[in-house]
Amino acid sequence: MSDDLSFILNHLGEDREAGFRAVVPPVVQSGNFTYPTVEALRNAMRNEFDVPLYTRGANPTVAMVRKKLAALEHAEDALLFGSGSAAIAAGVLSFVKAGDHIVCVRKPYGWTTKLLNELLDRFGVSHTFVDGIDAENFRRAITPRTRLFILESPNSITFELQDLQAVAAIAREHGILTLCDNSYSSPLFQNPIDLGIDLVAHSGTKYLNGHSDVVCGVLAGNREHIHQVMAKEFMTLGAIPSPHDAWLLMRGLRTLEIRMHRSADSAEQVAKFLEAHPKVVQVNWPFLDSFPQQALARRQMKRCAGLMSIRVKAADVAGVERFCNALKRFLMAVSWGGYESLLFPTAATMDPRNPQGELPWDLVRIYVGLEEPQLLIADLEQALARV
Ligand SMILES: *Cc1c(COP(=O)(O)O)cnc(C)c1O
Numbered sequence: 001m002s003d004d005l006s007f008i009l010n011h012l013g014e015d016r017e018a019g020f021r022a023v024v025p026p027v028v029q030s031g032n033f034t035y036p037t038v039e040a041l042r043n044a045m046r047n048e049f050d051v052p053l054y055t056r057g058a059n060p061t062v063a064m065v066r067k068k069l070a071a072l073e074h075a076e077d078a079l080l081f082g083s084g085s086a087a088i089a090a091g092v093l094s095f096v097k098a099g100d101h102i103v104c105v106r107k108p109y110g111w112t113t114k115l116l117n118e119l120l121d122r123f124g125v126s127h128t129f130v131d132g133i134d135a136e137n138f139r140r141a142i143t144p145r146t147r148l149f150i151l152e153s154p155n156s157i158t159f160e161l162q163d164l165q166a167v168a169a170i171a172r173e174h175g176i177l178t179l180c181d182n183s184y185s186s187p188l189f190q191n192p193i194d195l196g197i198d199l200v201a202h203s204g205t206k207y208l209n210g211h212s213d214v215v216c217g218v219l220a221g222n223r224e225h226i227h228q229v230m231a232k233e234f235m236t237l238g239a240i241p242s243p244h245d246a247w248l249l250m251r252g253l254r255t256l257e258i259r260m261h262r263s264a265d266s267a268e269q270v271a272k273f274l275e276a277h278p279k280v281v282q283v284n285w286p287f288l289d290s291f292p293q294q295a296l297a298r299r300q301m302k303r304c305a306g307l308m309s310i311r312v313k314a315a316d317v318a319g320v321e322r323f324c325n326a327l328k329r330f331l332m333a334v335s336w337g338g339y340e341s342l343l344f345p346t347a348a349t350m351d352p353r354n355p356q357g358e359l360p361w362d363l364v365r366i367y368v369g370l371e372e373p374q375l376l377i378a379d380l381e382q383a384l385a386r387v
Pocket of ligand 1: 083084085086181183184202203205217335
């Protein structure tokens, strides 16, 4: 398996004969492609999705990365988008029409929530958010018009999981399609398709690229589903990455295996340190013994990645702010999955005098990157003293 993985990351899809025998495939930074005869152009137009004609459809650099991404997710095919949100939106839009209904796990990624609440609502597609901790909640929310279940396991702030196999089985019984956001685990630590899920989405911005220098997204699935998305939403919405971004993503993938294990190893140390600290009320990280769904996490995920959240034992928002402002080795920023460790306090989304929201004001999300874990722990220790 590990041999397969290194082959995918380092060789699959790369045609060195077609790239001057360069070790690193060149970036084909071209918008269009020329053909010598009308006959050849006609053939290219008939196979617009498979041969390079125009880069919105097919580009050789993007094509290489698509092959790797599909193989990583044990899927037949995959599309690369200009962002994770574009991948999710195209995947959802492709399989619903006016009058249809979607069941979505509660508290998914913010822009997935907005897609349902603010975009699909306007086009007559309704939805129900359910507590995904009990798979049966998906069954209970089914209506005769339900076409799609949207999952995100775990989510990227409180890390609640769904039992992917159980939810996929319920969906199949009712002829409902399933789409799972797998950004947290990356294809290395979880493969939803092996558990019966139909479509897998990623923010490639996070672990897949891993260097905080590209925003991109992935949708993987069987040939028929991916072809449908490509022929409609992918081509009409046109949310593509540039060939150069695809090339950077390919470079990021070279080290995916090494980065993921480093981030996971360090996260385990950091999570255990935080759990034992008197200024920390709670640590949300799925592989901790104290995590309510730990057994499910260990069953369906190979390892647990580097993102976690904590509740700080602070009297007020000012205490949380003192902790965050004192951290020196964690950058304060949104996103995660890069080389650099990050923190993001939910208090940043609230009025400090009236800290109200869906999430508690004392919650701080922490991403453990590739730095030396003992230095990260020492930094957290000194900052927790300021709470
Ligand atoms: C970042 C993220 C997204 C959105 O991806 P973009 O590349 O930022 O558009 C979707 N889901 C999860 C879980 C994310 O963390």
